[in-house]
Amino acid sequence: MTHYEPPTGVLLIQLGTPDSTKTSDVRRYLREFLGDPRVLDLSAPARALLLNAVILPFRPRRSAEAYQKIWTEEGSPLIRHTEALAAKMQELLGDGFRVAYGMRYQNPPLHDAIEHLVAAGCARIVLLPLFPQYASASTGSAVQHALELIGRRHAVPDVTTINRFYDAPGFIDAAAGIAKRAFEAFRPDHVLFSYHGLPEKQIRKADPSGGWCLQAEGCCERITPANRSCYRAQSFSTTRKLAEALGLEEGSYSTAFQSRLAGQKWIEPYTDKELPKLHDLGVRRLAVLTPSFAADCLETLEEIGIRARCQWAKLGGEDMLLVPCVNADSAWAAAAADMIRAAL
Numbered sequence: 001m002t003h004y005e006p007p008t009g010v011l012l013i014q015l016g017t018p019d020s021t022k023t024s025d026v027r028r029y030l031r032e033f034l035g036d037p038r039v040l041d042l043s044a045p046a047r048a049l050l051l052n053a054v055i056l057p058f059r060p061r062r063s064a065e066a067y068q069k070i071w072t073e074e075g076s077p078l079i080r081h082t083e084a085l086a087a088k089m090q091e092l093l094g095d096g097f098r099v100a101y102g103m104r105y106q107n108p109p110l111h112d113a114i115e116h117l118v119a120a121g122c123a124r125i126v127l128l129p130l131f132p133q134y135a136s137a138s139t140g141s142a143v144q145h146a147l148e149l150i151g152r153r154h155a156v157p158d159v160t161t162i163n164r165f166y167d168a169p170g171f172i173d174a175a176a177g178i179a180k181r182a183f184e185a186f187r188p189d190h191v192l193f194s195y196h197g198l199p200e201k202q203i204r205k206a207d208p209s210g211g212w213c214l215q216a217e218g219c220c221e222r223i224t225p226a227n228r229s230c231y232r233a234q235s236f237s238t239t240r241k242l243a244e245a246l247g248l249e250e251g252s253y254s255t256a257f258q259s260r261l262a263g264q265k266w267i268e269p270y271t272d273k274e275l276p277k278l279h280d281l282g283v284r285r286l287a288v289l290t291p292s293f294a295a296d297c298l299e300t301l302e303e304i305g306i307r308a309r310c311q312w313a314k315l316g317g318e319d320m321l322l323v324p325c326v327n328a329d330s331a332w333a334a335a336a337a338d339m340i341r342a343a344l
Contacts, residue, residue: 009122016105170335
């Protein structure tokens with residue numbers, strides 16, 4: 001009699017993307033994304049007022065124009081890279097696993113990915129949100145939503161979560177390997193590590209001590225029990241790990257944060273404010289890594305690859321290189337597969 005071992009499910013979670021570059025599709029995406037209380041961390045009335053009176057009447061059209069600049073024949077770059085990563089991980093993990101992917105907002109939805117894994121007979125599911133650094137607005141929201149969906153089932157599978165990999169050796173090695181290959185031809189005189197920004201309010205909420213994050217001197221210089229869930233501290237840790245792997249000397253690299261919204265104080269330094277400072281210091285050939293993103297998307301390809309590059313040129317910079325994210329790089333796929341095995 002053959003003993004049956006049910007497969008283990010692997011659910012890769014990304015933030016999301018509109019279905020197309022149409023303004024209506026972008027508006028629907030932004031309504032769901034920015035309507036999440038973990039993202040716009042405001043009271044319900046204030047969030048509704050900001051969303052409906054300030055953001056949705058104007059931003060969808062501008063965002064649609066931005067998406068049009070990075071859209072491919074296959075559609076969203078984010079979906080294309082995530083789908084390719086899932087396929088590589090499935091091949092590496094083998095028949096004992098079923099790999100699926102879904103978006104926290106819009107399509108393909110997490111619900112469908114979970115149903116696919118359950119239909120395949122998975123008795124255990126490993127959640128891997130593809131956000132290297134933990135933040136309530138990204139990983140926290142993704143895990144909460146996935147657990148809510150899984151928890152509605154009559155027979156709830158066992159669930160394991162990998163909720164951060166900002167300093168995982170496999171992630172660092174894969175990102176550094178991509179950068180090294182890019183640097184061979186470009187030869188930058190400075191490397192900027194640009195991370196997605198967060199409101200300072202959300203950083204302070206992650207501090208269990210209530211008196212460390214953004215208050216203690218050098219609060220992000222090392223990981224401590226007080227800042228182990230601090231997105232900003234994890235970002236600086238990723239920078240240190242990557243700088244070491246790349247052999248960068250002190251002073252030849254820096255860290256900044258992009259993608260902020262008006263109305264709240266966001267973590268600093270700001271990427272667009274750092275560019276003039278770097279130029280004034282004599283930097284001319286600038287390489288930018290975006291290691292808070294596991295896949296290239298609007299924030300990397302358009303915000304940095306187009307807008308920041310244009311800003312750098314206007315400042316008089318000689319050239320700017322946007323280093324690709326880990327995307328579906330083979331070394332990253334192997335590292336992610338190893339993370340799944342280790343979690344089990």
